[in-house]
Amino acid sequence: CTMCPTCMTTEFRAATQLLDCACAEGSYLIKGGTTLGLCDSCPPGLTCPFGSKYDNFEKISTDSSLPIPTLAENFWSNSEDPLSSYMCRIDQMGCPGGAPGRCNGGRIGRVCAVCPEGQAWSDDKCINCDGGFSAMLYLAVFLSTGAICGAYYFGNSPPRANVTIATAGSTLSSQILTITQLLSMFKDLNVPWPVSIRGVFEITALTIGSGSISYECFLGNTATGKYSFRCLLPICLMLNIALIFYGTKVAAPLVQSCRAKTRFKAWDMDGTLNTAGQVLQALFIGVAAIVVVPLQCYEHPNGLKSMLQYPEVLCFEGGDHSVLLSFGFVIAVIFVIPFFAYCVYGTWRVVNPKASGQGREDHGKNLVRRYRFLLFRFRADVWWWGNVFMLRQLLLAFAPSLPANSPHGQSIYVIIILCFYGFAQAHFWPWKAPEFNVLDIFITAGLVVVITISMAFIPSTTDTGMYEALLVSCLCLLGVGSSVLLARICQFLIMSGVSSSFGVDTKGIDASQSQKMFGMHRSIHTNGLPAYMDTLTQMSYYDRRILTKGLVAFQASTDGFQMAGMSGVGAKRLMGLKRTDSTSRGTSASKDVVNEPEAEGAFGTYGIVYI
Secondary structure: OOOOOOOEEEOOOOOOOHHHEEEOOOEEEOOOOOOOOOEEEOOOOEEOOOOOEHHHHHOOOOOOOOOOOEEOOOEEOOOOOOOOOEEOOHHHOOOOOEOOOOOOOOOEOHHHOEOOOOEEEEOOEEEEOOHHHHHHHHHHHHHHHHHHHHHHHHOOOOOOOOOOHHHHHHHHHHHHHHHHHHHHHHHOOOOOOOHHHHHHHHHHHHHHOOOOOOOHHHHOOOHHHHHHHHHHHHHHHHHHHHHHHHHHHHHHHHHHHHOOOOOOOOOOHHHHHHHHHHHHHHOHHHHHHHHHHHHOEEEOOOOOEEEOOOOOOEOOOOOHHHHHHHHHHHHHHHHHHHHHHHHHHHHHHHHOHHHHOOOOHHHHHHHHHHOHHHHOOEOHHHOOHHHHHHHHHHHHHOHHHOOOOOHHHHHHHHHHHHHHHHHHHHHHOOEOOHHHHHHHHHHHHHHHHHHHHHHHHOOOOOOOHHHHHHHHHHHHHHHHHHHHHHHHHHHHHHHHOOOOOOOOOOOOOOHHHHHHHHHHHHHHHHHHHHHHHHHHHHOOHHHHHHHHHHHHHHHHOOOOOOEOOEOHHHHHHHHOOOOOOOOOOOOHHHHHHHHOHHHHHHHHHHOOOOO
16 A cells, blocks of 8 residues: 555545545645645635645636635635635624635625625615615604704703603603613624524614614715714714704794794704703714724634724725724714713813802803703712713723624623622612612613623633633732721721721711701701792602601600600610710700700601601
């Protein structure tokens, strides 16, 4: 028997000719190779049957039976370099594999990413464009104009402590829009989502202008045209608001001249700025997502990278990608960063008396109207929460731009952001209505569960070093946190003894706080029950609840108070308070309070029993 050349074998035993020797399955004969060997391993993304030869690519058009390295499903290569494979997006289902250059549904180009000019992708195939596609653009303009007008007329009412039906509807709509935008962002994570839920993601993708919208019919099939259109969307919205603003300036005098009694008035500047803020805040994560699109890349088996949303564009290879990067940078500079800074400055300016114009009531009201979109949904003591909410949106928008070959890292990043937000939300309880606080926590927890479950579909990774270090860091933080608290307890034990108070506030109440509380007590007593009831009615449910708890604690420390059928002594025992008589209570200020029968009666009558 004569041995076959190195790396070669025969397809069957007892072969009698040297021509029966060929490259084994999983390898191919390199370009220009002969029967003397020179087999090479099959490249990633391809399958090599027995006897595969590179030179057969030139002959496959005339003899399809010749063995060649064939592309696996969901991979693509061109005929000029058939062994340099590109990975196609699974959700686009455009790459059938097989011979180089093949595409499903009439798609063309690198990784079968686009349809021919004059066609658009619909129902798993490219179809000719008709008037219906262009009509979608006009419908979008009409709907956006209606939404802007609705935001002005329903979103510029004076803010109130309680939640009105209009405020509740607006808040619910914004939270629904937020969750759909986040789900759309999750679609761009490098997670192999199940086919059964991809339809949900395609619907939610409409909220940030990505997904299966057929831009090709009026923008062409180039990535530059489609991305520039998305970049122009926020600019077009702001121009639309400006046109409506100046349009009302022209139309209002004409309408008033025709009808003496009319409610139509020209838009004012503060209300218009508030409307623009509402629109941009609602679409903030969508605009931020547009900025990071050129940074969302995934790697091919040949070492090159493609943009996730426009796979035909290679990342960091010049050309179209450089243009898209410049577009994204412009949107970040003229919209995302300035708008976030404007919101932070606006909230500070409203609550800062000097910035708002102390003593200028009209100016202060104008500021509240201008920045109403930042304040009207949140409680007064958590006036800054709108900025926290927007920061969360901005951070989550960058999740798909993390390395695509690390889907576990993307998922962990999203979970960390959501968990920190959820902890802060549960602590501050920022929304005016408790129902929306519960809904926000429920949404945040639900999103965490969705991402956690999605990790079951991610293939296991061999690069465990980073995750092992992250796990060790988390365990160390747990240990450090417990150790710090233990050291704090030991410090109090050594300095003050076992019976000393423990916590952040161990110095008790100072004189200024006592004076404020005593002043509130006198105000309640002076104004009487109707004014007190009026004040309580205007407060939000959460603030009344906090006030109730404070009154329970305060009144439980006085004699003669009964809480829910419990004697004053029983209430004190429950709260760990010492029994005192009226002659030995606290400071002189507290003596004035308890020794003044009318004032004590004010607390006893209007306190916990009423609330």
